[in-house]
Amino acid sequence: MVLFFQLLIDGLASGAIYASLALALVLIFRATRIVNFGQGEMATLSAYCAWQLCEWGVPIALSLLIVGAASFLLGVLVFRAVIKPVSKASTETVVVVTLGLFVFFQALCLWLWGADQRAFPAMFPGGGWDILGVRVTASTLGILLVLLCLAATMGAIFRFTRLGLAMRASAYSSEKSLLVGIRVERMLMLGWGFAATTGFIAAALVGPRLFLSPTMMMPILLYALASATLGGWDSPLGALVGGLIVGVAESLGATFLPFIGADLRVVIPIAVTLVILLVRPVGLFGSSTVVKV
Amino acid sequence: MQLLTSSRTSLALRAFALAVFVAGPLHAQEPSPGITDDAVKIGISGPLTGPVAALGAIADGVRTRIDPINAAGGIKMADGKTRKIELVVEDDGLDPQRTLTNVRKLAEREEVFAVLATAGTPNNQAIGRYITQRSVPNLFMYSGVHELSGPEWEIGFVPSFTTEAATFAKYLLDNKPQAKIALLYLNTETGQTFQAALESAISGSGASIVAAQPVTSADPTVETQLSTLKASGADTLVVITGPKQGAEAVRFATESGWKPTTLVSNIAASIASLKPAGLENAKGVITSQFLKQVNASAPGDDAGVKRYLADHAAAQSKFSTDDALGQSGYAIGDALAKVLESMKAPSREAMMEAARNLDHTQLDLLLPGITLTTKAGEDVYPIESLQLFQFDGAAYQPLGDVISFEGKTPKH
Known part of the structure; x- marks a missing residue:
């Protein structure tokens, strides 16, 4: 029983990692209707910059602030230079372009910093608590708390502010939004900027647990997409919530379903997603778009 | 149509047989490709990019050793000629298919004399057939699965994983005869070979493997596996994975309050790769090693280490001086030099003969007491000894003497 609860906690811990990248993916989709496969690698580049500043002696809080702002600019720059020229092209084109971003940013990190893994400075204390034999670490709780605040803030901005409404509108239909006076391009730029910053926060949260390396976000992408x-x-x-469910399902499934084991664990998020989508095609919390004819 | 095809086939077969008949005897007399009176061309295919780009340090390490040899005019070989070594390095991202493409390109377009230090077990498997068909030496592979070394044109370098498993088993049987072992292993031939060897090495003793969990390089974290291992009640953790998961395991073992006796394979145990897990957490970790510990700030008076540090500075190598992979590459470059020195003829056959008859050859970076020894037809393992080390929070301290399995590397 102790093992069950320990694996539940472990599942939540890895779920928090998947959720952090999923959050950035959802944000950019909400704001621009694009799934950015390069999101994790852009975040890795930002995390490297923060680490580099710390190595040069900048205090960690200050370097997080600087790189957070720089990430916003990076998002805007990527949008202006790479995404805008193909924004009218077909979905396939945009997918290939974002895959290109994935390759480019990973190669850039590899070229600048090499492949060795580094210690990313931790934001939360290293310790934890033993509750009836189950180990809960402070960093897991911290990551979950920050993500919850981030998700709630983002949800609220989209739902309750004029800015959020304008961003949603320009993502939904750029032509009609232009007609009602929304500055669509600025909204899309903002969306990319916010997503890049969110991605950076995610990378900074999970960096100490995954160790900083150019490929640190790569194995997570699949799980984040499922989440x-x-x-x-x-x-x-x-x-x-999706990230946490995937994490827990993976952790418990790999251990307690003997035919899955640790080898087939990557199947679990996909299977869970498939089942949920069969029952509810827009996802657990998604809203369906009604088209009137 | 059928007839036509088959007669064409038989014609081709006959032409082929004729070609083999004519070319066969000539082949032995003509000098091999890739070697002239003043140069020998060596190819390397290794992961310079991709998820395991850290292994690229091997190729850089070889270059670090070769550069000073060339600067001094080359290497004097046993046929009386002095030759410079020309290195051609290709990137394969550790993808076996690309390794094969690269080796093909190296052999056919670049016309190299031999390929060196090919990294990865699947990669060496992928090129095995081609190497044999073309009779190109695949010298000093960086793979611990030595069953590859059977064929005529291949020879490994690093100790077999079965040797490391036997070394770990010896330590446990001497110090913890009732050990309950939890094993975290990489789910490739590497980990499976190790697991089988460890099982057979401790069979019949009081020690036993009570739990084993596989990991793959695509796992984002391995905490689930580690929690399961901890719950098994094991008091000893043996880790045979890549550096990332090794560091995670070391951190988990301490932070979770488990604190088992932790033994980590030398592929994951270098100080550079344990650093992100917190060196405090790594205190007490045991590993086995065949290379000297290099500490650039306090190099001591070991002539080999001094030479390595000087060469590293002169070649402006990118890897850090305490990177075990770069050091392995340097040692492989050193071993290549020794093989070239003892070649009696400028032919590929002579190279394999030299590599298969090494007799206590010393290298700059091998631990005192560890040498390269092979014997054609009997002993295909150049390094068969390891020494145990324990991490004290700052450096690895030796734990007993070199443990030698010379001539009796365990099969699995």
């Missing part, structure tokens, strides 16, 4: 699909692509809170 976002599971939670519903237009719900930040859904991404968080």
